[in-house]
Amino acid sequence: MLKSGFLGKRLLIVAALAAATAATLPAEAKTKITMMHQGTADWVQTYKQVAAEFEAANPDYEVELIYAPHDSYNEKLGAAITAKQLPDIIELDAPFLANYAWSKYVVPISPYIDPAILADMTASNVAQGTYPIDNKLYAIGLADSSIVLYGNRKYLEQIGARIPTGVDDAWTREELEAVMAKLAKVDGVKWPLDLFRGYGIKSEWVTYAFSTVLQSMGCDLIDRKTWKATGTLDSEPCVKATKMLQDWAKAGMVVPQSAGTNQFYAAGNPAALAMGGHWFYAEAQKTMGDNIVVMPLPKFGDKAVSPNGTWIWAITSAAKNPEAAGKFLSYFLASKTLRDQARSQSAYPGLKSFAASSPLYAPGGAMAVAFDQADKTAVARPPHPAYPTITVAFMEAMDTIFNGGDPKKALNKAARKIDEEIEDNAGYPPFGTK
């Protein structure tokens, strides 16, 4: 008797759950837009709010948000594609765009977006959303991104370091290393430089941040004409660049991976410099106030290079009603709610109107140097469909190198892995032929 009661309860729960699911089904046919995204809790909340506002303004539309966690987002997207559950709109990390466009998961977006917004895009925003094979725009975002060198004002003044004012007088490698050596002796400094290894060894950060060092020193992840990595990624300048990073880590100059990502602003300020993303400003500013100096990335080699590209939005080939998706995206990008949230995270403007309302990046603003830097020195990560492999291979190499492995060997292994992948895909036509 007791047992059947127990079983009965279970059935009740199942029935209740089924009823609950049924209740959430739309009562009448509205135009439904599905959007897959990632992000931390505050962003998730913002997206929900913008969607609600859009629905209130357009009662015939319904927006369904599909949240996929940041980690393994690319793989989650892959699964959605195989299962033919591709949503109408996807958020994607800019360097992966070439892969999605080549695989025909996403469609050219310009016809569906409000022309006013298209005209509002900054050059770097257009660049990150463009597929080089057909030169069409496939994705659009409110923001772009960059990395700058943050400094602890107090420490830098203590050692009398020269503080660069713009891209043109950025520190050179020698200057940076001299500053680091001096900082290491300052009381309270545990590590002169944070390279944000704390984001993890399988984080896109690795490629995003360190490929710029390679490029500054005269090499690249892959040859952008022949699309071969061997001979480029394992060339002498790349070995030299990664050896430099390795030496810093070996000498205890760099915040180790497990120490987290907050050593620059944590109590006592254990890290004196931080080569961090634009988003780090908002985080650090909360506790450090005016004690932060924002400087351009050092000129490690002959030319100054900074990264670009961030999470942007695209319409998929599965969208039955791309016009509706475009309508929502246009609303979304113009939304004040979204912009307020972005501003609170020191987002790097990708739309001119957003830049105009972001005093942080305006001339005289604390991050103005970042905006200037992107204009003059930004280099995108390789826009090639093999990018998912390129980045994974490079991350593995950097993990080896940071932990004392032979840079030449590690880079050569990565280069061979990339070339193997490209061969396996018959050169990713039409890439091999151009």
Added chain:
Amino acid sequence: MSASTLLQKFGWRRLSRLEIVQLVSLTIIAIVVVSPLIILVVASLKPDRFAILADMGSMRAFWVDDPTLNNYREILSFDGALPFGRYLVNSVFILLTTVTGGLLINSMAAFVLAWGQMRGRAVILSVLIALYIIPQESIVMPLLVLVNKLGMSDGFSAQILPWMASPIYIFLFYQFFKQVPKDIVEAARMDGASLFRIYWSIFVPLSLPVMATVTILLGIDMWNQYLWPMLVTQSDYARPISVAIAGFFGQDTVFWNTAMAASVLMMVPVLVFYLFFQKWFMNSFAGAVKG
């Protein structure tokens, strides 16, 4: 071990020196072993992630001055930014359906193999025993392709159906059913009872101990699943709590406060069951081992 000797053990008596040494070491071991769990619960009551990390290096890790349920409030929603209420319900739903289905399906199959009359039962049994050797890990990649192609990904069915039937549980039931005296089955047959009838009204009530073992083993297994749901879920819809908690680590900043609260949330149901059915837990594990 009888109940009376158990009771006696609680009564104090004079202990030998060896026993005192043993008791003291046991106490120290127990404290060391349990302390990480205490830290977890304490940390989940702290105001924010900075407080948790700041206190971690000292004895303050075991103490909280101003306990707050804010971390729980932040995650206990069905529709918020961190819908751990939903994840928890997902996990419970997946567990209950898999276990209920698994009990029925495996025991029915085992019963036919033990007492049915169809030919080829022995062959089926040995094939099943051979299948037992295939580890879940070595089929997940093709299974993922299959499930994606069947359109089952990111849903509940993909997390439930693959693990309902299992050679090991069929075998556990089979072993138990085989021990039932033949006379009982034959007597029931002579009375004209159908096979299903015999199964349902004689064997099912008899097999409660095996049912309990399978419930506990399969239940724990489902509750702790991580690899498979990680591969097969994309959105919040059917994501179980284990994958959601692991997701804390994939972000640039680990929100220890909510991660701790979510972990406690995941731990509590198991703990409650464990407290009530402790003996069953231990017997199940020890029993499964012999089988």
Added chain:
Amino acid sequence: MSEMALPTTDKRTKLRIANREFRQELGMLMPALVLLAIFLVVPFLLSFWFSLTNERLVPRPVPASFIGLQNFQRVLSDPSFWNSLWNVIRFTLMVLPIQCGFALLTAVLINQKLPFRNLFRSLLFLPAISSMVIVCVIWSTLYQFPTGPLNSLLQGLTFGLAGPVDWLGDSAWSMPALVLLSAWQAYGFQMIVYLAGLQNISPELYDAAKIDGANAWQRFWHITMPGLKQTHVFVILITTIQAFKLFTQVNILTQGGPDGRTDTVVHYMIHSGFVEQKVGYASAVSIILFVIVLAVSLVQRRLMRDAS
């Protein structure tokens, strides 16, 4: 229905009953067999087929094709694969003595007729019911660098001589750190198994030894240990097989790093199949994994037979 009770010899009736019985048996057997076929046998066979192709997780403009044994060639010539296999062996060699030794120690202690032994047993089994994901949350805070509980403990015990250790980030310490948390989580099962084994040893043996004047240590060494022979074999092999499936801790806490020092076979497989989307390649790894597990199980059976 009382047809069976009637003394009928009518062949057709018998046949009809037999038919009905057969259908019923089939109906009871089929759900399990169908599910196992779809979700176990088919994927298993598919893994053999995929391993001979360059199948991708996500369909792409370049279709998959048959490539013979190329995947196996590549796996077996990839130093990273051998590294992951070696790591699993290292993990096994470290976790076996720690986990099984601790399990045996606690099992022996709670097998004594001490006060509160049931309470101790319940407490000591608590980690075993904790999900690995939760264990990772807890232990990654314990391993915090430079100021975590374990580092404080280390510095306190050595009066500040031993510096803070980067438990999960240091290539020398990352594997031992994973071993420690895995042992903490899993020793409870072995403890229960050992407890069962201990209770199978006849108390008379101990009484006889006491009369002969054997001390506690001698009794343990000459009665307990030989009495647990079969349990040892079982525990060791189960732990070994578990170690070969090591994944969750690695994926959550170290992602195989630093420098591949905690990469495992399953992690390597999931990385190539899921992250790099090379299902064909990953299938080749899964078949190699299967062969290894099979070999370990066969050795286990052999040893179990010898022990009994």
